[in-house]
Amino acid sequence: MTLAHLDMIETLARRRGVRLAPDWAAAAPTDLDFRDPTTIDRLTVSLGWPSARRVRTRPRANAFPLLIFTSGSGWALAEQWETRTTIRALALDGVEEVAWGRESLLWEVNFPATAENRSFSRARDIFWSAIMRRKHVLVEAVVATIVINILALATSLYSMQVYDRVIPRGGFATLWVLTVGIGFALLVDFLMRVTRALIVNREAMAIDAEVSEYFFDRMQAVRLDARPPGIGTMAAQLRGLEQVRQLFSSASIFVMADLPFALLFLAVMGAIGGVVAIVPLVVFSLSLLLAILFSRAIREHADRAQVTGNRKNGLLVEALDASETIKANRGGWHMLAAWNNLIDAVHRHDLQVQRWSAVASQTFMLLQQVSYVGIVVWGAYRVNAGDMTMGGLIACTIISGRINGPLVASLPGFVVQWGYARSSLQALDRLLSMPSDQPLDRQKIRLDSANARLEVENAVFAHADSRFGLAVPKLAIGPGERIGIIGSVGAGKSTLLRMLAGLVPPQKGHVLLDGVALDQIAEDDLRREICYFPQDYRLVSGTLRDNLTLGLPACADDVLLEAASRTGLDELVRTHPKGLDLPIYEGGGGLSGGQRTMVGLARVFLLRPRFLLLDEPTSNLDQENEARVLDFLAGASGPDMSIVIVTHKLRFLGAMSRLLVMQGGRIALDGPRASVLQKLRDAQSKSSPPVPPAAAAN
Structure with missing residues (x-):
């Protein structure tokens, strides 16, 4: 093939x-x-x-x-x-x-299983969709539950027969027959319970893997401009999946599955003891009502504990990520105070949840005892009146324990778990509501070939907390152009590059690649055509080979080595004992800032995009490696590759044929390099130049 x-x-x-x-x-x-x-x-x-x-x-x-x-x-x-x-x-x-x-x-062709390619607005719909795809398992669990609850009546009927027939008549042969039967029933009950637990737990893990994949993929697809400022807090929202998974795989869910069969037990109890069944019926109804009331009391504190816990996780991520700055500025006490405040807030809300949980647990335990006493008292009068037998009374107490025992006793734990799971589902709903740059409800346009023309038409973009924004009425970048962008800090240079790369969409206007809006182009086609190189190039945990080929088709080692030699990375590969399998830790740990930059430039060589957008690529390099980068850009880029670079270094500006000067989110000057530099010199000679002569990168 x-x-x-x-x-x-x-x-x-x-x-x-x-x-x-x-x-x-x-x-x-x-x-x-x-x-x-x-x-x-x-x-x-x-x-x-x-x-x-x-x-x-x-x-x-x-x-x-x-x-x-x-x-x-x-x-x-x-x-x-x-x-x-x-x-x-x-x-x-x-x-x-x-x-x-x-x-x-x-x-x-049966393609390998991937995250479901459907758009959901609510997290619970995702779980329900995953569950409904396993209807056969659901049917098996329901059948097992029916058998288990029918067999649960065996012990009560066994006791009634022994007290009513075996003991008065001395029928010990009958006793052994009944005992063998109840022994077989208990064995089947044991096997059915174990089988049901294994089936449900196995499918709960499969659902967790499937749903986790969906949410992780959805989190990655959230637009950069729509992400919350706290990355750690956003990541903590995914931890809510664990709360939901525990709800599905806990023992409480089995008891809740048995809950409808309480009506069956009440019917059997009514057939045996008559009006005595009113006692467990009243207690059971009261228990359900109290469970609803307790769940409402727990809900508010569970929500607050969840939000505060997410903020605590965000602070932890921030403290670890900024540990160098914190240590250098003696900020440990400040971070510790913030941590303690969040811990106190979490404990305060958790204490309320535990308090209501303890009250609920003791209340339900009291109701169980009241139900038992009520059955015995009322049953004693009915036995004395000859309306029921002693064995029937004992059977009723056993059945009552089945109704108000494990069923009611598990309600407090289930209520608490549901409170946390509900709060987690709300957090996941907020994640789903964030706009995505990979919407699943439409198929994007495929570009078979591009004419390599990037245009901006009346584009406007502003961050949510910014008073000023970026406004570009008209900008066109043709094939093979070399464009440098300069401007003061905060002038919008980096934002312009991100918008040209399609990482942040304009709130008004359009950015077009060959006449097609960037948000309409399939992501793999867009990333093949446009490569964005940020100021702080970060790596992911894995190996050097993984980071070089990230998002690219498989590359042979000789191709990787050629890319490394073109960027100066070959020395690191040659000197390290593991070569291309050199371990890279989270964020690029194990490599210097300059080495991370060279890894990114090597990826550029492997990708060969039509548009290369670089944001201060040599900020971490010395002069020797700067010269290598300049040679690399001149040699690795073909005549059809367009380069747009944000820089304030003259040696790079000298290699550009066109310059853009950014000021206050606007393009103040745009034209040939010599013409723009002359205008800047003329402006500098006056008392109020339009931009600083040595514009810093944004």
């Missing part, structure tokens, strides 16, 4: 709404024959995907697209029915019509 056929698989995935990893084809064999009908099976096995399924019956219209194999054309992409007997297929030679019959083999 050739590269073109791998592109066919990628096209099929895209039309199915499935996102594949950038290096998904790295493990694909190179000796696959695209005219061999078994090729698809070999490919899925090598990639570790589920086996493809042969479509043997006539597919419906909504089953397309599929893969189709014919002896004449080999593998192609079946798009739809063209007529009632022919299928329109996209082959290597173009579009063709394929006759539907025994010679045409249709296959459905």
